[in-house]
Amino acid sequence: MRLQLPSTFIMHVTPRQLFFSHLAQTSDFPLALEIDRAEGVFLYGKNGQRYFDLISGIAVSNVGHRHPEVLSAIQQQLDKYLHLMVYGEYVQSPQVLLAEALSDTLRLDARYPSPYGTISNVYFTNSGTEAIEGAMKLAKRFTGRHEFVSCYNAYHGATQGALSLAGAEFFKQNFRPLLPGIRHIRHGAIADLENITQRTAAVIIEVISGEAGVRVPEAGYFAALRQRCTEVGALLILDEIQTGFGRTGTFWAFESTGIYPDLLVSAKGMGGGMPIGAFMASPEIMQVFKEKPILGHITTFGGHPVSCAASLATLRVIRENQLPSRAHALGQRIKARLQHPSIKEIRGQGLMLAAEMESFGVLKSVIDRCIERGVITDWFLFCDNAMRLAPPLIISEAELDEACGIILGVLGE
Numbered sequence: 001m002r003l004q005l006p007s008t009f010i011m012h013v014t015p016r017q018l019f020f021s022h023l024a025q026t027s028d029f030p031l032a033l034e035i036d037r038a039e040g041v042f043l044y045g046k047n048g049q050r051y052f053d054l055i056s057g058i059a060v061s062n063v064g065h066r067h068p069e070v071l072s073a074i075q076q077q078l079d080k081y082l083h084l085m086v087y088g089e090y091v092q093s094p095q096v097l098l099a100e101a102l103s104d105t106l107r108l109d110a111r112y113p114s115p116y117g118t119i120s121n122v123y124f125t126n127s128g129t130e131a132i133e134g135a136m137k138l139a140k141r142f143t144g145r146h147e148f149v150s151c152y153n154a155y156h157g158a159t160q161g162a163l164s165l166a167g168a169e170f171f172k173q174n175f176r177p178l179l180p181g182i183r184h185i186r187h188g189a190i191a192d193l194e195n196i197t198q199r200t201a202a203v204i205i206e207v208i209s210g211e212a213g214v215r216v217p218e219a220g221y222f223a224a225l226r227q228r229c230t231e232v233g234a235l236l237i238l239d240e241i242q243t244g245f246g247r248t249g250t251f252w253a254f255e256s257t258g259i260y261p262d263l264l265v266s267a268k269g270m271g272g273g274m275p276i277g278a279f280m281a282s283p284e285i286m287q288v289f290k291e292k293p294i295l296g297h298i299t300t301f302g303g304h305p306v307s308c309a310a311s312l313a314t315l316r317v318i319r320e321n322q323l324p325s326r327a328h329a330l331g332q333r334i335k336a337r338l339q340h341p342s343i344k345e346i347r348g349q350g351l352m353l354a355a356e357m358e359s360f361g362v363l364k365s366v367i368d369r370c371i372e373r374g375v376i377t378d379w380f381l382f383c384d385n386a387m388r389l390a391p392p393l394i395i396s397e398a399e400l401d402e403a404c405g406i407i408l409g410v411l412g413e
């Protein structure tokens with residue numbers, strides 16, 4: 001039987017109502033902005049309202065929305081093939097070209113001592129949390145250990161392995177039991193490194209602690225961390241899901257630390273707006289997935305050819321246009337522009353910034369009024385008094401100044 005709805009019914013149900021009645025809700029206060037289209041640094045609402053996207057869909061749209069080269073790569077791939085086969089069986093050129101291009105960003109420099117050598121093997125996933133899961137499995141399998149160390153106030157994803165790493169009980173407590181053997185350390189505290197021991201399979205850490213409100217450790221921290229991991233035989237896994245693809249002023253944030261990881265995890269900005277993630281390691285580490293058991297990690301859609309084509313175009317746009325150094329310069333510009341007594345501090349690197357205010361109450365009203373005036377910002381999972389500022393790296397100076405002017409205007413009210 002065909003279900004036929006009266007046309008009046010269809011006409012009177014708005015997308016906004018459907019959003020609330022049929023889309024699973026995870027809070028009682030979603031932003032619920034209805035967006036019609038997006039271009040560059042702008043989102044456009046149903047009635048033509050224009051919004052500066054100063055958070056890049058949470059550190060995703062590093063090359064802006066609908067970058068023409070990303071669209072063209074997607075279009076070309078659409079004309080060839082979509083899904084062909086589960087992961088790792090067929091030679092699909094978007095995957096292998098992207099894996100090669102990623103390896104090229106990771107050439108091991110003699111300055112960086114690394115126990116396992118160059119990272120040149122890539123395993124593609126659909127998302128950040130899946131890439132973290134894969135990296136955790138790889139570390140367990142390679143080291144024969146099962147304990148992990150992560151940081152307080154860190155977020156690495158919402159699936160149960162990645163959630164076990166989360167550094168705050170708030171998101172975990174009602175989902176136990178989770179993985180056993182997880183220890184937490186303070187991001188940036190050298191004294192805590194003694195918690196990394198010969199039982200530790202891996203330390204999973206961000207170069208800049210994002211959801212803690214963009215915390216950049218003191219110089220010397222990562223050298224000490226690298227040394228401790230090497231000493232006790234624990235793998236060092238860097239989660240560059242937010243920091244990667246040029247956001248912090250270098251292609252990978254670890255380039256500014258003077259150390260080289262054993263595993264690297266990417267997602268978010270990697271896809272230029274398409275879903276993709278990856279965990280990367282040296283061939284010596286990655287090859288353990290081939291035995292005991294064979295097919296050590298499986299995915300159907302990981303490394304989808306359209307996502308890989310979009311990601312390769314994104315990577316090229318970022319490198320060819322020197323967007324990392326642009327991010328650095330624009331970050332300095334925001335720090336200089338956003339001077340106001342209500343902003344206690346602006347911290348961060350490149351275009352991964354947090355502007356700290358007195359309280360959540362103050363911040364929330366600023367964010368709400370900024371949206372009314374066409375500027376989208378946000379706060380952080382584990383820091384509710386700092387404004388998230390992470391615009392696309394292609395934002396122009398004039399656009400940036402206009403957006404900062406709107407924020408300053410709101411702060412002045």
Ligand code: PMP
Pocket residue numbers: 127128129130132155156157158206210239241242267268
């Ligand atoms: N790690 C970090 C540092 C993240 O910021 C996020 C997403 N906010 C994740 C992991 C999880 O990525 P995804 O949402 O793609 O699963």
